[in-house]
Structure formats: structure tokens, C-alpha cells
Amino acid sequence: MRHYITIVLVALLLLAAPVAAAESGYEVLYSQWTKDGTIVSANGCYVTPEITNGSNVHLCVKKPGGYAETNYSASVDGLIHYYDQLRIYVIDVDYAGGQVYLELSRPTSGGGSTSASTGTRVSCDTPGQSALGGDKVSFPIVIQNNDNDDRTYSLSAQNDYPELGWTTCFSYGDKTVYKVNVPGKQSKTISFDVQTTSSSTLGEKKLIAKVGDKSIDLYVDITSVNHTADLSAKYGSVVESIGNKIFYELRIKNMQPNENDYLLSVTGLPENWYAQFKEDKASTSEMAEVIVPAGSEKTIFLEIVPPYSVQPGEYNFTAVVSAPGKDTLTKDLTLKLKSSSDMVVSSGRLSYETKPGQPVEFDVYVSNTGKGAALTNVMIETQAPSGWYVTVTPEKANSIQAGGSQKFHVKIDPPGNIVASDYGVTLKVKSDQTAKSIDYRITVTTDSYIPYIGGAIVVIVLVSLFVVVKKFGRR
Structure with a gap:
């Protein structure tokens, strides 16, 4: 039995030997778990550990006899030298248990580490x-x-x-x-x-x-x-017809605790294009910068103005917001321009005079002032008083190309027994793309016999007076 005990003791001594001789030139005086706030004495020095959860271990070390009290901060495997009196080694920290494993050693007469005991570390x-x-x-x-x-x-x-x-x-x-x-x-x-x-x-x-x-x-x-602000767009890609106004709704969010002034610009625009920032779509003022209060957001509008000669296609550019501290925010934007068609309806006059049963004839011109796209299936529908007849020649135009026009001949026939008055006739020009209406006033007049009747009455009266005067004048 004693034989086994001897073997165990020798094994324990062999295991402990490396700890005591962890580094030549030092003698380990203390090596064990130490509770937070416990004062440990070694080589005349007093060491008090303070453990803060999740951070380094704070050590207060002092020694009477002219040595200043010093506070240290060390992490696991941290090594501290207190003057030439004590070496403190933080081996491990148990934050949950509130304890730290300390090893306290003193320099032996053989010297120790020169770099640790002299100079600067x-x-x-x-x-x-x-x-x-x-x-x-x-x-x-x-x-x-x-x-x-x-x-x-x-x-x-x-x-x-x-x-x-x-x-x-x-x-x-x-x-x-x-x-x-x-x-x-x-x-x-x-x-x-x-x-x-x-x-x-x-x-x-x-x-x-x-x-x-x-x-x-x-x-x-x-x-x-880690941006100090955020830039977003309600729609990053917009599809619009050539000739229409183009807007992007942008939002700037200030994520800082102070008010900031942001510079606004656009990069990557094609040649001869123009861009301007506005506070709202209806505004006539252009913005070069915008102020956003702390922790707030601001909505602005970016209007893109292509040249008149722009062609249908896809275009890309970038909105740039420059924030304080050299924080530059960008938002890539896409514009898809499609061909447009626009209808203009015109005629020489909007009012005409006629008599009952007599037709009114005139020409109506339908023009396509759009860009690229044609007007298709163009025809004229009519609205006229009951008993009136309206004919349009030709009945339909299959297409009117951009920049082109089509003439329609209109004939309006009022009835023969109509009363003299003003009448309205509406022409509605329709196509697959759009429609427009134009109103005409037709004034119908009739011959009047009242002047003749009045003249006859005057003649009869004059003749009657002449006869009376002549008859009674002889007496």
C-alpha cells in the first residue's frame, strides 16, 4: 500500500515541477484560483484582483517600503512585472464563479528576464x-x-x-x-x-x-x-414615354444625433441631359443641398430632363448624396424610355352657318406629334342632333406615323324643316393610343317674309289715305 502511495506522490511532484519552474529565474510563490477582491500576499507584496464580467482583470498591487501602489489591467495569459519584486501571471478567469487563477513569482538570485525587469515594455x-x-x-x-x-x-x-x-x-x-x-x-x-x-x-x-x-x-x-445616413428610392427603375416628365422619389435618412447638410448631385448622365433636385414635383426651385434634422428623414424628388432628340432605350445614372465625414451615398437609377404618340386635332373654324337642308362641309386634320410611335386605327365618331346626318371620309386611317398627319373630310346635313337656331355637333377622334374631342357650333338661319308684309301694309295704308284725301278734298 505504501508503495502505491509513494508512486502517486512522485507523480504529483513531477506534474507540479513544471509549474514551479515555469520560467527560469523565478520562483513561484502562489498559484491557485483567487476570489474577486481577495488580498493575496507574496514576497511582501499585496495583490488584489477585481473581476468585471466580459472585460480584463484589474489588479491592484502595493508593497510597503517605498513602492508605489499600481493598478494594472490584464487579460488571460497576461504577464505583469511589479518593479523587480513580483511577477504576476493571469492564467485563467472564471467570470461566472467570480475568480481568477493567479500565479505570483519572485525573481531568484540568478537574475530573471532582463527585458522584463529593466527597460520598457x-x-x-x-x-x-x-x-x-x-x-x-x-x-x-x-x-x-x-x-x-x-x-x-x-x-x-x-x-x-x-x-x-x-x-x-x-x-x-x-x-x-x-x-x-x-x-x-x-x-x-x-x-x-x-x-x-x-x-x-x-x-x-x-x-x-x-x-x-x-x-x-x-x-x-x-x-x-457603417453609413451615417441612408439613401433609398421608391422606384429605382422608371418606364416613361418620350416627352413626359420624369421623376424619382428619393428618401434621405439621417442616422446621426445631429442635424446634417447633404450635398446633392447626379453622375453618369448621357450627354445633353439635365437633372435637378426638387422639394416636390410642382416646385419651380432647384435644390443643390438639403438639411435633414437629427434622426429624421427627408423626401426629395429628382427630375430628369432628356434632350428633345432623345431616342427610345434604357439609360442608367446614379444619384449621389454627400454626407458629413466623407460618407458618400449612391443610388443607381434606371430609365427606360419608350416611343410616344401624341394627337393634335385641328380645323379651320369651329362655327359655321347654313340653312335648313343645306350641308356644311369642312376638313379636319389629325396630326401625330409624338416621338417614334404611330397612332393606329384612327377614326372619327360624331354626335349630332336628331335627324342630322354626318359623314366622314375616309372612315378610318390605319396608322399615322410620328410627325405625320391625316385629313378627314366632314359633311354635316341638317334637316330641311329645322327651326333657325344654334346647334352643337361633336367630333371625337379616337385611336388605339389616345382620343380627343372637338365641338362645333352650327347656326341654322331661315328667310324672313316679315319685311315684305310690313312693306305691303305701308303701301296699302298710303293708298287708302290718298283715296280718302282725294274723295273728301273735292267737297
């Missing part, structure tokens, strides 16, 4: 971060001054992507800094801030933060674009 717990284009990314950089003397470090950055428009700066607390002082045997955590742009290309980008003569490589992986 620069580290970052999160050297690679993912972000959206337009986001701000902050890297916490720990500067450990392992020397006895205080040191002031100059801060600078190397950005190999100037075309992206990224800006960088260092901050400490609420201040932007370009130099930082770290007392001897202490550390400070500064932030290296990177402001990306919405025009950033996707993928990993490398930046270099420089602290004195030390540098650290940092990486930002752009996964997608």
Missing part, C-alpha cells in the same frame, strides 16, 4: 479588433517602465492607408496626448484611437503605435460599411 490586450467602416476603434496600450527613473515617452503612429482618410490619436483620460510620463517601476495605460471612414475597403488594416523607441502592431478588420 509595451503591450495591448486587444491588438486586433473588428469594426464597421465609420466606427471609432480604441486600443488600450499598457506602458510598463521597469527602470528606477521616471521616463517621458513620445507617442506617434504609422498609417499605411492615407487614401482611406483614417485619423489616429493617443488619449489619456479625457485628454489627447502626444507625450506621456511614466514613473519608475510603474505603468500607465493610454488609448490609441483610430477613426475609420465609411469609405473604408473591407479587410484587415495594419497600424503601428510607437511609444518612445518601442512599437506595437495593431490591426483593424473592416467587416462592413
Whole structure:
């Protein structure tokens, strides 16, 4: 039985040996799970861990006898050197259980790591971060001054992507800094801030933060674009006839907490085309920019004006909205122009005079003033008073090409026993594409016998007076 116990103890000692000798030059004094807030003593130093769920472990380290109390931030596998007194290694963190596995070691007389116990050490717990284009990314950089003397470090950055428009700066607390002082045997955590742009290309980008003569490589992986605004169209593709007005309804949404002014433009228009932005379709004013309040949206209209000589076909162009911070929004638009036909009906006069039973004849001209498309099956329907007869020659025109016209001869026959008056006749010109009406006034007059009767009465009266005067005049 003792033999087996001896074997087990030897095995345990062999397993523990690598832990104690994790790194030559250090002696492990403490290695176990430690509850949040527990004070651990090692080599005369006092270490208190503070665990915040989902973030780094904060360590407060102090030692009496002239050593400053120092606060550190470390992640799993993080290594901290407190002066030349203690090395602190964060092996693991149990956030659910509120405990951290710490290994505390002291340098042996043999020395230890020179780079760790003297000089400067620069580290970052999160050297690679993912972000959206337009986001701000902050890297916490720990500067450990392992020397006895205080040191002031100059801060600078190397950005190999100037075309992206990224800006960088260092901050400490609420201040932007370009130099930082770290007392001897202490550390400070500064932030290296990177402001990306919405025009950033996707993928990993490398930046270099420089602290004195030390540098650290940092990486930002752009996964997608984070726009500060949104541009949408009610209909991105419009079908319209040549000659008609063409509008696109656009909506700009401001997703920022402040009011913004957006510049408006169109790219890719064919030659001699014209575009203008309007607040509404009926507006006569053109807009070059639009103001959208914070968190609101604005609807505007883009009117496209092709030249008179435009041909049927499909045309593509792009609406561009330039937002603050170099955030440019685009919306591809398509216009399908089709041939148009437009009917114009004309005649010499709209009113005529005639007598009962006498016809009225005139010509009506139907013209196609459209672009490309023909008017087909053109005919004239008539509406006239009862008893009237209207004939149209020819009865129908199979087609009238764009730019062409057709003459129709109209004959209107009023009845012979009609009363003198004004009468209306309507001609409705119809085609497969459109229809138009034109109204005519026909004034019917008759011969009057009243003047003759009146004249006869006057003659009779005069003759009667003459006879009376002559008869009584003799007496």
C-alpha cells in the first residue's frame, strides 16, 4: 500500500515541477484560483484582483517600503512585472464563479528576464479588433517602465492607408496626448484611437503605435460599411414615354444625433441631359443641398430632363448624396424610355352657318406629334342632333406615323324643316393610343317674309289715305 502511495506522490511532484519552474529565474510563490477582491500576499507584496464580467482583470498591487501602489489591467495569459519584486501571471478567469487563477513569482538570485525587469515594455490586450467602416476603434496600450527613473515617452503612429482618410490619436483620460510620463517601476495605460471612414475597403488594416523607441502592431478588420445616413428610392427603375416628365422619389435618412447638410448631385448622365433636385414635383426651385434634422428623414424628388432628340432605350445614372465625414451615398437609377404618340386635332373654324337642308362641309386634320410611335386605327365618331346626318371620309386611317398627319373630310346635313337656331355637333377622334374631342357650333338661319308684309301694309295704308284725301278734298 505504501508503495502505491509513494508512486502517486512522485507523480504529483513531477506534474507540479513544471509549474514551479515555469520560467527560469523565478520562483513561484502562489498559484491557485483567487476570489474577486481577495488580498493575496507574496514576497511582501499585496495583490488584489477585481473581476468585471466580459472585460480584463484589474489588479491592484502595493508593497510597503517605498513602492508605489499600481493598478494594472490584464487579460488571460497576461504577464505583469511589479518593479523587480513580483511577477504576476493571469492564467485563467472564471467570470461566472467570480475568480481568477493567479500565479505570483519572485525573481531568484540568478537574475530573471532582463527585458522584463529593466527597460520598457509595451503591450495591448486587444491588438486586433473588428469594426464597421465609420466606427471609432480604441486600443488600450499598457506602458510598463521597469527602470528606477521616471521616463517621458513620445507617442506617434504609422498609417499605411492615407487614401482611406483614417485619423489616429493617443488619449489619456479625457485628454489627447502626444507625450506621456511614466514613473519608475510603474505603468500607465493610454488609448490609441483610430477613426475609420465609411469609405473604408473591407479587410484587415495594419497600424503601428510607437511609444518612445518601442512599437506595437495593431490591426483593424473592416467587416462592413457603417453609413451615417441612408439613401433609398421608391422606384429605382422608371418606364416613361418620350416627352413626359420624369421623376424619382428619393428618401434621405439621417442616422446621426445631429442635424446634417447633404450635398446633392447626379453622375453618369448621357450627354445633353439635365437633372435637378426638387422639394416636390410642382416646385419651380432647384435644390443643390438639403438639411435633414437629427434622426429624421427627408423626401426629395429628382427630375430628369432628356434632350428633345432623345431616342427610345434604357439609360442608367446614379444619384449621389454627400454626407458629413466623407460618407458618400449612391443610388443607381434606371430609365427606360419608350416611343410616344401624341394627337393634335385641328380645323379651320369651329362655327359655321347654313340653312335648313343645306350641308356644311369642312376638313379636319389629325396630326401625330409624338416621338417614334404611330397612332393606329384612327377614326372619327360624331354626335349630332336628331335627324342630322354626318359623314366622314375616309372612315378610318390605319396608322399615322410620328410627325405625320391625316385629313378627314366632314359633311354635316341638317334637316330641311329645322327651326333657325344654334346647334352643337361633336367630333371625337379616337385611336388605339389616345382620343380627343372637338365641338362645333352650327347656326341654322331661315328667310324672313316679315319685311315684305310690313312693306305691303305701308303701301296699302298710303293708298287708302290718298283715296280718302282725294274723295273728301273735292267737297
